[in-house]
Amino acid sequence: MRPTVLANFGLVTALRTLADEAAQRNNWTLEMRLPADDIQLDKQTEIALFRVAQESLTNAAKYARASKVSIALAVGDGQVVLYISDNGVGIMPADLTRTHTQGLLGMRQRMAAHGGRFDIRRGVPNGTDIHV
Numbered sequence: 867m868r869p870t871v872l873a874n875f876g877l878v879t880a881l882r883t884l885a886d887e888a889a890q891r892n893n894w895t896l897e898m899r900l901p902a903d904d905i906q907l908d909k910q911t912e913i914a915l916f917r918v919a920q921e922s923l924t925n926a927a928k929y930a931r932a933s934k935v936s937i938a939l940a941v942g943d944g945q946v947v948l949y950i951s952d953n954g955v956g957i958m959p960a961d962l963t964r965t966h967t968q969g970l971l972g973m974r975q976r977m978a979a980h981g982g983r984f985d986i987r988r989g990v991p992n993g994t995d996i997h998v
């Protein structure tokens with residue numbers, strides 16, 4: 867399934883819209899670093915990145931109690947990097963080692979299926995950092 871905004875406006879606009887709406891709903895200060903122009907990636911890769919962003923922001927809304935969220939996308943050198951972080955309570959070490967929870971498992975599998983890597987860690991001094 868290809869989200870409508872992604873299909874119609876591309877990945878950069880889709881991520882911007884997703885993050886803007888989540889920030890409004892949750893009263894986050896939003897820091898966005900996205901490419902100025904839209905980028906074209908393999909469609910399946912775009913969907914995978916969009917889904918990871920969606921799940922990460924949903925988790926931040928549900929669990930983080932954050933006041934600030936950052937999202938960045940960078941493309942170059944045959945690589946695309948998506949970074950999402952919040953300044954909330956921070957994911958617990960126990961949650962990082964549990965492998966069966968649907969959201970984290972899904973993101974990890976999605977990325978592995980597209981030759982990518984998914985990394986989530988507790989921020990210093992707080993919050994949660996996700997690197998794809």
Ligand SMILES: Nc1ncnc2c1ncn2[C@@H]1O[C@H](COP(=O)(O)OP(=O)(O)O)[C@@H](O)[C@H]1O
Binds near residue numbers: 967971994
């Ligand atoms: N941004 C976050 N801040 C704090 N805790 C988080 C965050 N993201 C995930 N978690 C913790 O990790 C757990 C696993 O996340 P996930 O696999 O998405 O499962 P679910 O959202 O279904 O509970 C969550 O239940 C929550 O306790």
Ligand SMILES: [Mg+2]
Binds near residue numbers: 921970
């Ligand atoms: Mg989740």
